[in-house]
Amino acid sequence: MRFVPLSATSATSRPANTRSFAAFLHNLVRDQFTLGTWLLLGAAAQSLLILLPLRPTYVVVPTFTLLLLQLLDTISVSMGWRRNSYLDGTIGTKVTALLPQPDGSFNARAPDSDSGKVAVLLLGFRTNHPLGILSPGSREIGTHFNGMVKDLETNAATNGFLGSTSYLGNSRTTKSELMTTFYFRSLANVEAFAHGPVHREGWNWWNATVKEHRHLAICHEVYEAPHGAWENVYVNYHATGMGATVHKVQDDEGQEKWVGPLVLAERGPLSTHKGRTHI
Structure with missing residues (x-):
């Protein structure tokens, strides 16, 4: 059975x-x-503006003008009067990610296929320090981590690396955990x-300095799921x-290419959990 x-x-x-x-740095x-x-930083900035030799109107009008513009923009998008930029990059249908066959096609695999397994590596980091990412050792961890990701992506043709996605945790209100999911x-x-x-x-650096950086926290989890024991839907x-x-x-001509894993899943066997785990 072929999938689209x-x-x-x-x-x-x-x-x-x-x-x-830019988005990662902003977040x-x-x-x-x-x-x-x-909020206190904003209030402090507003207070400093009041100290300038300006009429009070010139100090407060920019703030309320920007707030009004954002409100009008939200109303316009909600009412359908303006394009919803939040939809940019989204896929307007139901899809699932499959592992392509060696020739790039998306066919049902044999039940005993060993080629359909996936390994997942979760790497987590956060700093338990009032200075956050400016705390001692944080820059070094960031440098080693970025070097690892670059190495994985550069050698993806031979090292089995498939991709990664990063997330910020919500277990506390600030200086949250940064978790990256790697697929192999x-x-x-x-x-x-x-x-x-x-x-x-990076491992050697951590082992040599971990006692000096009690505030730095790292973790990892590793899982491997065989064919038929994993699925996804978007x-x-x-x-x-x-x-x-x-x-x-x-x-078919022997040329190597890179393809994405997403296939349509609105109908047919891929539309259900059972179908996605029994292909």
């Missing part, structure tokens, strides 16, 4: 990661302070990465998690 891919497009080179560094900086602190073809690929030179360098969602991975395949 969301898009027939493919690339001869691995697509660049679509993560927005990370915003997370360093509580809502109360941000097998547990063996995860272990090879863990014992590789780039990860080993409805009106954006490409994330397993849906944001890319896979190296070889077409």
Whole structure:
């Protein structure tokens, strides 16, 4: 049984990661302070403006003008008078992510297929310090982590790496946990990465300095699921998690290409949980 891919497009080179560094940096900086602190910073800025030799009207009007513009924009989008930019990048249908066959097609696998397994690595970090990401050791951890991700993406053609997605936790109101989910073809690929030179360098740094940085916290979890023991579904969602991975395949002419894993799941066997786990 063949399944319909969301898009027939493919690339001869691995697509660049679509993560927005600007959005990531914005969210990370915003997370360093509580809502109360941000309000106090705004109030302090407003107080400083009052000290300027300006008429009070010139000081307060910009703030209320910007607030009014944001309110009008929200009303316009909610009423359908203006395009909803929040829908940008979303997929307006029901899809699921499958592992493509070596030739790039999406066919049902044999029940005893060993090629349909997936390994997941969760890496978590947070700082328990009032300075947050400016605390001692945080910059070094960020440098090692970025080096690991770059190494994985650069060598994805041979190391079994499929992709990753990062999230901010909600267990506290500020300086939240940063969790990244990595997808691999097998547990063996995860272990090879863990014992590789780039990860080993970060590992050695941590072991040598962990006693000096009691405020730094890291964790990892690793899971491997065989064929038929994992599934996913996305409805009106954006490409994330397993849906944001890319896979190296070889077409009929022997040319290597990279394809995405999303296929339509509105009807047929892929429309149900049972169907998605028994293909």
